[in-house]
Amino acid sequence: MIEIIDLTKQYGKFTALDCLNLTIDKGTVFGFVGQNGAGKSTTFSILATLLSPSSGTAYINGFNIRSEPKAVRSQIGYMPDFFGVYDQLKTVEYLDFYGASYGISQSERNKLIPQLLELVNLTDKQDSYVDILSRGMKQRLCLARSLIHDPEVLILDEPASGLDPRARVEMREILKELKNMGKTILISSHILPELAEMCDTIGIIDQGRLVAQGSVSEIQQRLKGEKLIVVKLQHGLDEAVRFFEDQPMVSGLVKREDGHSLQFIYSGDAEDQVQLLKMALLQNLAIVSFSEIETNLEDVFMEITKGVELT
Amino acid sequence: MRNLLLNPVLNKEFKLRFRSFKSFLGLGLYLLALSVLMVGFIFLESQGSPMGRFRPEQSRTMFILMSFIQMGLILFITPGLTAGVISGEREKQTLNILLTTNQSSASIIFGKLISSVSFLLLMIFASMPIYSIVFLYGGISPGQVLVVLGYYIFTILVFGSIGIFFSTLVRKTIIAMITTYGVTLFLTAGTAFLFAVSMSVSQMGNSSNNPFALFFVMLNPVMILFSFLEPDAFSELSNQLGLGSEFPLWAANMVTYVLIMVLLIFISVKKLRPNMKVKSRR
Numbered sequence: 011m012i013e014i015i016d017l018t019k020q021y022g023k024f025t026a027l028d029c030l031n032l033t034i035d036k037g038t039v040f041g042f043v044g045q046n047g048a049g050k051s052t053t054f055s056i057l058a059t060l061l062s063p064s065s066g067t068a069y070i071n072g073f074n075i076r077s078e079p080k081a082v083r084s085q086i087g088y089m090p091d092f093f094g095v096y097d098q099l100k101t102v103e104y105l106d107f108y109g110a111s112y113g114i115s116q117s118e119r120n121k122l123i124p125q126l127l128e129l130v131n132l133t134d135k136q137d138s139y140v141d142i143l144s145r146g147m148k149q150r151l152c153l154a155r156s157l158i159h160d161p162e163v164l165i166l167d168e169p170a171s172g173l174d175p176r177a178r179v180e181m182r183e184i185l186k187e188l189k190n191m192g193k194t195i196l197i198s199s200h201i202l203p204e205l206a207e208m209c210d211t212i213g214i215i216d217q218g219r220l221v222a223q224g225s226v227s228e229i230q231q232r233l234k235g236e237k238l239i240v241v242k243l244q245h246g247l248d249e250a251v252r253f254f255e256d257q258p259m260v261s262g263l264v265k266r267e268d269g270h271s272l273q274f275i276y277s278g279d280a281e282d283q284v285q286l287l288k289m290a291l292l293q294n295l296a297i298v299s300f301s302e303i304e305t306n307l308e309d310v311f312m313e314i315t316k317g318v319e320l321t
Numbered sequence: 322m323r324n325l326l327l328n329p330v331l332n333k334e335f336k337l338r339f340r341s342f343k344s345f346l347g348l349g350l351y352l353l354a355l356s357v358l359m360v361g362f363i364f365l366e367s368q369g370s371p372m373g374r375f376r377p378e379q380s381r382t383m384f385i386l387m388s389f390i391q392m393g394l395i396l397f398i399t400p401g402l403t404a405g406v407i408s409g410e411r412e413k414q415t416l417n418i419l420l421t422t423n424q425s426s427a428s429i430i431f432g433k434l435i436s437s438v439s440f441l442l443l444m445i446f447a448s449m450p451i452y453s454i455v456f457l458y459g460g461i462s463p464g465q466v467l468v469v470l471g472y473y474i475f476t477i478l479v480f481g482s483i484g485i486f487f488s489t490l491v492r493k494t495i496i497a498m499i500t501t502y503g504v505t506l507f508l509t510a511g512t513a514f515l516f517a518v519s520m521s522v523s524q525m526g527n528s529s530n531n532p533f534a535l536f537f538v539m540l541n542p543v544m545i546l547f548s549f550l551e552p553d554a555f556s557e558l559s560n561q562l563g564l565g566s567e568f569p570l571w572a573a574n575m576v577t578y579v580l581i582m583v584l585l586i587f588i589s590v591k592k593l594r595p596n597m598k599v600k601s602r603r
């Protein structure tokens with residue numbers, strides 16, 4: 011079980027994480043979604059005791075990350091978004107080293123390592139040097155490493171990034187297996203569909219703030235009530251942006267690439283929409299068109315997180 | 322203590338280091354160079370002497386020469402071996418993972434310090450048999466050889482901890498290296514220079530008591546090594562400086578160095594992981 015309370019991280023004046031509150035129940039999989047720079051890795055680094063928060067705190071299985079970081083470390087298996095491996099070390103030795111670092115006895119390690127390699131399908135690579143493994147293999151090896159002390163909580167920062175579609179499927183299978191083993195898993199991604207299938211709950215983070223949270227079906231429900239509206243202007247785009255930004259029920263407003271239109275997510279009904287357009291015209295905005303775009307879950311999500319990556 | 326010996330970092334680095342053939346090739350070449358140097362020295366000296374023999378005084382000179390060469394080597398190599406060990410892991414992005422394990426910061430720092438200088442220690446130990454050729458010709462006592470050896474190990478650990486310190490505090494290896502070499506240069510050439518300056522200043526003032534000069538000598542590992550090798554000449558110097566020999570300089574040096582080392586290692590251990598309690602406004 012993970013409890014995040016008012017977690018804030020500032021880099022100088024820049025607020026990377028703004029008063030984050032979250033509770034993740036034991037044995038569930040929580041998907042943390044957000045665009046690049048949203049603050050996912052920052053959150054995970056703090057939970058892994060690698061970064062000190064500016065304020066707020068978090069509890070992992072009841073241990074405070076601030077006052078009991080050592081206990082927290084034995085509770086979690088952490089996989090960073092970017093990581094390196096030692097060269098000149100073989101796969102088995104690599105796992106053995108980290109096993110020893112967790113104080114696991116040699117005999118225990120000898121039993122454990124083949125099981126872990128089996129779990130991540132690397133048995134045939136046990137005598138290869140780790141630095142020549144492919145990226146997907148390294149990623150799986152890193153996952154095996156994070157499991158070596160049998161942690162109850164897994165904190166996985168984009169474990170599938172940089173993998174080809176097949177490797178993604180493989181990674182997902184492994185994660186499902188881990189879920190079945192009863193682990194609490196915290197996993198991040200910029201891509202919602204990738205997570206939707208296997209997560210019990212999802213949190214969407216944007217600019218350091220949690221903008222939506224709930225079960226996958228809840229979020230889907232919520233997003234269904236929203237539509238994407240595109241407004242094309244003849245001129246005065248910035249003015250229009252300022253106007254629409256301040257309107258109720260408008261979120262995720264961005265300028266489109268063509269340079270004279272903008273789009274936003276609108277959660278009001280048809281009546282509200284009529285009013286909105288009227289107001290806009292009263293402002294003398296040079297609106298050429300005002301149209302609603304058919305959306306599906308993915309599109310709306312992409313708007314919320316303003317993500318660009320689809321693959 | 323047991324914990325330090327069962328140190329996973331130490332274990333792993335030993336395995337890596339002593340597995341590679343290159344390491345042993347390097348060691349072999351070093352010993353060969355040292356032997357050639359010694360044999361050459363003996364050959365030249367005995368050629369020049371009237372009876373064609375190698376006399377104890379010459380053997381002594383050779384030992385002192387070798388000791389300075391090895392000391393120079395130590396001071397030159399130790400920063401390079403140590404200043405990259407923590408920052409290097411940070412740059413290779415392996416440090417984060419290591420820091421999320423249960424291993425204590427102290428154990429990581431010690432493991433890194435010992436393993437990074439282990440090969441240098443091995444080089445020094447392995448050169449000892451060659452060194453002891455001087456026993457054949459006399460002029461030096463086994464005790465002196467041991468003292469020199471002990472001071473080598475001490476110097477390696479002290480300057481190694483300087484390297485580890487900067488490696489932990491500074492993000493970039495290259496900057497950690499430069500800083501460590503800078504400090505090492507200051508403690509050797511720098512203090513020697515300041516010693517010379519304060520000597521010439523005091524000669525002008527015509528005072529025999531010169532605490533500054535003494536202080537700079539005390540900080541300089543090469544001078545201290547010299548005091549072990551030529552105690553008579555050295556006590557004459559410290560008499561001139563007006564301190565007599567109530568408190569030997571080498572003792573002052575070792576106390577100072579131990580304090581520096583303990584402080585630097587302590588800070589490194591504290592700074593390796595972030596202080597999670599800091600900046601709490603709640």
Ligand SMILES: Nc1ncnc2c1ncn2[C@@H]1O[C@H](COP(=O)(O)OP(=O)(O)OP(=O)(O)O)[C@@H](O)[C@H]1O
Nearest residue numbers: 021026044045046047048049050051052053091200
């Ligand atoms: N050491 C640092 N100093 C200053 N700013 C930082 C630092 N680390 C991260 N940031 C900023 O904090 C914000 C959050 O970064 P973070 O790495 O948590 O994003 P993320 O959600 O993981 O993004 P991505 O999907 O690209 O991995 C970014 O705007 C980043 O520029």
Ligand SMILES: [Mg+2]
Nearest residue numbers: 050051091167
């Ligand atoms: Mg990230």
